[in-house]
Amino acid sequence: QVQxxxxxxxxxxxxxxxRLSCAASGFTFSSYALSWVxxxxxxxxxxxxxxxxxxxxxxxxDSVKGRxxxxxxxxxxxVYMQMNSLKPEDTAVYYCNAQILNREYWGQGTQVTVSx
Numbered sequence: 001q002v003q004x005x006x007x008x009x010x011x012x013x014x015x016x017x018x019r020l021s022c023a024a025s026g027f028t029f030s031s032y033a034l035s036w037v038x039x040x041x042x043x044x045x046x047x048x049x050x051x052x053x054x055x056x057x058x059x060x061x062d063s064v065k066g067r068x069x070x071x072x073x074x075x076x077x078x079v080y081m082q083m084n085s086l087k088p089e090d091t092a093v094y095y096c097n098a099q100i101l102n103r104e105y106w107g108q109g110t111q112v113t114v115s116x
């Protein structure tokens with residue numbers, strides 16, 4: 001079955017960096033786009049970034065452009081998000097998301113807290 005397992009979250013000071021990972025299994029990873037979606041405390045889900053199957057096409061929410069970089073390793077079935085210059089408003093649970101054959105799959109999420 002499809003599994004998405006996120007890791008790499010934690011507590012970081014403003015201006016710091018984190019690298020999130022999402023290890024995928026149960027589907028042909030290289031054939032599908034993957035996304036990162038976050039949910040801040042008390043708020044709804046918010047799309048952050050998407051990387052297409054070949055890795056050459058990426059897109060970002062405006063507020064993270066220039067600070068976050070999404071990438072993928074199709075040999076390792078893993079998608080990453082490098083997050084630099086983190087701000088308190090980036091605090092959220094970050095989820096990995098895949099849409100496969102008209103069905104959505106989610107990981108369990110990883111908490112990112114940006115605070116001094």
